[in-house]
Amino acid sequence: xxxxxxxxxxxxxxxxxxxxxxxxxxxxxxxxxxxxxxxxxxxxxxxxxxxxxxxxxxxxxxxxxxxxxxxxxxxxxxxxxxxxxxxxxxxxxxxxxxxxxxxxxxxxxxxxxxxxxxxxxxxxxxxxxxxxxxxxxxxxxxxxxxxxxxxxxxxxxxxxxxxxxxxxxxxxxxxxxxxxxxxx
Amino acid sequence: xxxxxxxxxxxxxxxxxxxxxxxxxxxxxxxxxxxxxxxxxxxxxxxxxxxxxxxxxxxxxxxxxxxxxxxxxxxxxxxxxxxxxxxxxxxxxxxxxxxxxxxxxxxxxxxxxxxxxxxxxxxxxxxxxxxxxxxxxxxxxxxxxxxxxxxxxxxxxxxxxxxxxxxxxxxxxxxxxxxxxxxxxxxxxxxxxxxxxxxxxxxxxxxxxxxxxxxxxxxxxxxxxxxxxxxxxxxxxxxxxxxxxxxxxxxxxxxxxxxxxxxxxxxxxxxxxxxxxxxxxxx
Numbered sequence: 001x002x003x004x005x006x007x008x009x010x011x012x013x014x015x016x017x018x019x020x021x022x023x024x025x026x027x028x029x030x031x032x033x034x035x036x037x038x039x040x041x042x043x044x045x046x047x048x049x050x051x052x053x054x055x056x057x058x059x060x061x062x063x064x065x066x067x068x069x070x071x072x073x074x075x076x077x078x079x080x081x082x083x084x085x086x087x088x089x090x091x092x093x094x095x096x097x098x099x100x101x102x103x104x105x106x107x108x109x110x111x112x113x114x115x116x117x118x119x120x121x122x123x124x125x126x127x128x129x130x131x132x133x134x135x136x137x138x139x140x141x142x143x144x145x146x147x148x149x150x151x152x153x154x155x156x157x158x159x160x161x162x163x164x165x166x167x168x169x170x171x172x173x174x175x176x177x178x179x180x181x182x183x184x
Numbered sequence: 185x186x187x188x189x190x191x192x193x194x195x196x197x198x199x200x201x202x203x204x205x206x207x208x209x210x211x212x213x214x215x216x217x218x219x220x221x222x223x224x225x226x227x228x229x230x231x232x233x234x235x236x237x238x239x240x241x242x243x244x245x246x247x248x249x250x251x252x253x254x255x256x257x258x259x260x261x262x263x264x265x266x267x268x269x270x271x272x273x274x275x276x277x278x279x280x281x282x283x284x285x286x287x288x289x290x291x292x293x294x295x296x297x298x299x300x301x302x303x304x305x306x307x308x309x310x311x312x313x314x315x316x317x318x319x320x321x322x323x324x325x326x327x328x329x330x331x332x333x334x335x336x337x338x339x340x341x342x343x344x345x346x347x348x349x350x351x352x353x354x355x356x357x358x359x360x361x362x363x364x365x366x367x368x369x370x371x372x373x374x375x376x377x378x379x380x381x382x383x384x385x386x387x388x389x390x391x392x393x394x395x396x397x398x399x400x401x402x403x404x405x406x407x408x409x410x411x412x413x414x415x416x417x418x419x420x421x422x423x424x425x426x427x428x429x430x431x432x433x434x435x436x437x438x439x440x441x442x443x444x445x446x447x448x449x450x451x452x453x454x455x456x457x458x459x460x461x462x463x464x465x466x467x
Contacts, residue, residue, distance in 0.1 A: 043241045074200045088316035092215025096208040152317040
């Protein structure tokens with residue numbers, strides 16, 4: 001529990017219950033991301049539902065990498081990426097790479113972003129989503145050795161930007177309450 | 185936990201991201217080198233998830249039905265008159281079809297026609313969209329002791345939807361005719377000319393390689409061809425429709441966007457093996 005050691009002050013005893021609580025709160029971002037991803041694969045009968053899976057992953061990794069990178073470490077991002085590749089029938093590694101790149105970008109920008117309002121975060125994310133769509137399109141083409149239409153990837157980008165507020169608002173609530181290890 | 189100095193721990197933390205990015209390239213190479221591995225992982229994942237989706241699908245379908253029902257209540261009167269007209273028209277067609285069928289049987293009997301073998305089929309529920317941004321497919325729940333095999337033909341109540349490409353312990357994946365990797369030998373119904381139906385990942389597959397001197401007509405019906413022994417002859421696929429740029433496409437007869445229940449036919453065909461590798465990059 002490195003993040004606890006760094007803080008001074010009086011703390012309750014490290015009982016098993018408390019440790020479990022902290023662990024649950026720390027693993028909340030990863031678990032909710034994977035759960036939402038599985039939900040997008042359910043038979044919801046939404047047209048073009050396939051775009052939802054990469055979109056949810058991109059939004060969630062961005063949000064938690066900016067606001068709580070401790071709970072969204074690179075190995076978890078990698079795992080989520082491989083899961084998207086498998087579930088979304090993309091060539092293996094495409095989303096793993098895209099999400100890791102997004103995570104790295106979020107880490108370098110998070111100091112600046114944490115001072116900005118929601119509109120700015122969304123705007124920057126729109127740029128990131130556009131870049132991610134480009135990367136997905138290029139990587140799929142390279143890995144399949146075929147010229148493919150850019151529209152499915154562009155559509156992923158648009159859906160990603162569109163659903164970001166829908167996910168970010170409840171995530172922000174969770175970030176302050178359920179997912180906060182300091183509340184344990 | 186191994187005790188490390190703070191510097192070592194920080195250095196390790198900084199290294200994870202670059203190492204994992206390299207690993208993601210490694211995974212790409214692995215996916216290219218061993219396509220069977222990815223396929224197995226996918227179908228194993230699907231096998232694990234399908235029971236959950238199967239449980240979810242009935243309440244979700246209920247919600248969906250309620251929504252559509254409320255929507256249709258508004259247009260019930262017009263719908264009713266439209267259906268009455270259509271019913272009348274269909275009844276006329278039915279009598280024509282029955283007369284033609286009887287005539288066909290008589291002619292076949294007088295020609296000593298070798299009857300087509302009867303195909304056995306199983307019916308399965310579509311539990312999830314198994315496609316992605318660059319793949320069009322659906323996942324069927326087929327139960328533990330199914331006899332479904334690769335290459336069998338999936339049909340809904342209106343027409344051909346695709347072929348089985350992956351089979352797991354309790355799931356089967358159907359590559360739709362709209363997928364980029366789908367190639368189907370077809371016949372145009374009026375001219376009996378052969379052609380190939382090529383999936384584009386769009387909603388309408390494209391018609392290609394028809395013989396010189398023949399032009400596919402707008403609205404013409406397209407059926408499967410028995411050539412190459414991959415499909416039985418005369419399964420309905422759809423109708424020809426020209427795009428604005430003048431390329432002939434086929435509007436699928438099957439409701440590919442709203443597949444619920446699918447029949448899987450075993451015609452005992454083993455001509456062309458079903459596409460081995462259904463995700464993009466698979467030729």
